[in-house]
Amino acid sequence: MSKLIDDLTLGLRQGRIDRRTFMLSMMAAGASLAMATTFSGRAMADTVGSSPKRGGNFKLGIGHGSTTDSFDPGTYGDNYMQSVGHSVHGYLTEVTNTGELAGELAQSWESSPDAKVWTFQLRQGVEFHNGKSLEAADVVASLNHHRGPDSKSAANSLLAQIEDIRTDGKDKVIISLNGGNADFPYLVSDYHLPVMPSQDGKVNATDGIGCGAYIRDTFDPGVRTLVKRNPNYWKSGRGWFDSVEFLVIADVGARTNALSTGEIHAMNGCDLKTLHLLKRNQALEIASVKGGQHYSLPMNTTAAPFTDNNVRMALKHALDRKTLLQTILHGHGEVANDHPISSGYRFYNSELPQREYDPEKAKFYLKQAGLSSLKVDLSAADAAFAGAVDTAVLFKEHAAKAGIDINVVREPNDGYWKNVWMKKAWSMDYWGGKPTADWAFSLVYGKGAAWNETFWDNAQFNSLLLQARSELDEKKRRQMYGEMQGLLRDEGGAIIPLFANYVDGISRRIGHDQLGNNWDLDGLRAAERWWFA
Known part of the structure; x- marks a missing residue:
């Protein structure tokens, strides 16, 4: 019954079920009407005041990270730099929190009948952190950073199917493949493939300049990364925090203690052996999300x-x-x-x-x-x-x-x-x-x-x-x-x-919608999607 209450409460708080479904499920499991009413009231009370609002410094403890970390997206190897990368960068497409593919920097796309040629129409009005406007040439240079025999990028093999990338004006990119690929728009959502500002056909992959919700501030590899809100971010419903601190806390005990004492607001990779103890803390939410991990x-x-x-x-x-x-x-x-x-x-x-x-x-x-x-x-x-x-x-x-x-x-x-x-x-x-x-x-x-x-x-x-x-x-x-x-x-x-399952601990001070299951930490987009409730 305890697990059922936790699951139903979380579902009601996240909007995945309504109050009627909550009540019927509780009573079907043997709860009295009074008990079901009490718990639904508590769950609904948790959502009061949880609508998104701007402000605050969000601290996220991640159980990965290394002193060799770099902002070069071709080197991203674990949840730490993947999460940091999603906070500062934008991608052509995005897998949403409900699993659909949506356009991010690409407003739309279409393919040839054999799925060998893909045309991406870029969103207008997007600006990089350095003030440069997004153009098709930036997409070409960003993808080419990972291509070719001399590239050390982990995404090199993913893009090996590309024969040619070219621009058609400032807002259109045409990508030709060596064979049909009906899933290609999914591929360009990969965390290795952000769009970076270009100059003379090249990108500076390590400077951390993107067009994401946050701007790089402090970067101490293997220890801490601080990013601050991008006031010119084009997504009106994202990027709620004033700043975000990504903290490398490799030891799960230290991460758990930091969450329990309020030093951080969320952590990934909860210790499942002691999860039952963490669940007793009413100030915390335990999110267990089934995915392909x-x-x-x-x-x-x-x-x-x-x-x-x-x-x-x-x-x-x-x-x-x-x-x-x-x-x-x-x-x-x-x-x-x-x-x-x-x-x-x-x-x-x-x-x-x-x-x-x-x-x-x-x-x-x-x-x-x-x-x-x-x-x-x-x-x-x-x-x-x-x-x-x-x-x-x-x-x-x-x-x-x-x-x-x-x-x-x-x-x-x-x-x-x-x-x-x-x-x-x-x-x-x-x-x-x-x-x-x-x-x-x-x-x-x-x-x-x-x-x-x-x-x-x-x-x-x-x-x-x-x-x-x-x-x-x-x-x-x-x-x-x-x-x-x-x-x-x-x-x-x-x-x-x-x-x-992705099992993360989140302070109830943090608000969020349904959590994405394509990656940990809400599809690696916790910094962009979450807010202080």
Whole structure:
């Protein structure tokens, strides 16, 4: 009953359900009319005075960040700079808090019949922080920053499909692709791809000048970023705070304490082990949002012993996912199947059998690899995700029954993304959900992708990736994406055990609408969308 009340109260406060639905749901669960009336009154009282208003310094504690952070959007690697980037920058398109695609700097767009040529009409009257007006040349230069053989941007592979970008006057951009892509407008909402002011066809990617709701003020990498409200922001219903402080607080205990004592107004990545204690604080709201976020244990498929798919399959069968769901996520998520497509995706393959914990089958695959036992290092740090170290320790216990000895190497949180991830042969990671299957596959599993953390190169997968992207027949696309999920499940280098809800703590002094589920912290747009109630 307690959880039901919390869920219904949050739904009523956020406007996802009305008072009548609240009352009927409470009474259907056994509450008396008086009890239902009391709780609905409290919930409605929480919304009084919560309409958006300007002012205040919003402090957000984030469990990521590094001393190597840069304003270059091509280097954004975690929620910290992704959130900072969304506060200062604007993008061609935006995934809304209800999951639809909307125009941001692009007022409209249209494609050729084969989806190979896309024309974006820009919004007029948008001004960068340096006073420059938004023009089509800025879009061209911003996208070209990530393109070409010399680019170090993580978005390089995402834009590899672009053959040409050109302007048609000051307010129109025409993008030609090497193949059809019906999902291309979604792609340009990626957090790596903000529009920056250009000069002579180039952008200064590290100066932090954008056309977003806030203007860069102070930047101390790995510690703190301060931004101040942009008085010329073109969105009238966004950018409510006078200023926003993004604080790197890697330790979840320190983050929780800061939220509980009022030093910060919101935090991401709540400690699920102690969430029940945090819920007792009536001054706080716990937001658990289901999305495509997933935890991953990527194996470098070019490094022994992970070159042998039998070893990879043995490890995939040696993990008890259902136990992890309850122990690590405390039910805030769902079991995954070694691919990144959750049940909420349009082309989710519901017919693919769910992998189960099976030590005997793990032993079978070891035998196929010519092994009777296996000892392997797994690098872990809670910088990867909250509970990563505990996950590794539990995996060690599960795998032991299959004759697999996992040596858990506890890595420091600071510098994890620079020194461990994609450097060590087996490590831990998390990914936010992407709006489309093509995006989820292209960013991490396609040949040549900058963030192909498993260094996987599967000819059939790569061929299907290109075919499905340009296929306009929905039935054929579904079949191809379904096959790709199976290839990742049975041949890929990533163990993906769980889809994890985004679980954030928010002061009840903060107002917000329905929270977006495409990324943590309201689709990374907490600074722009939230306000002091």
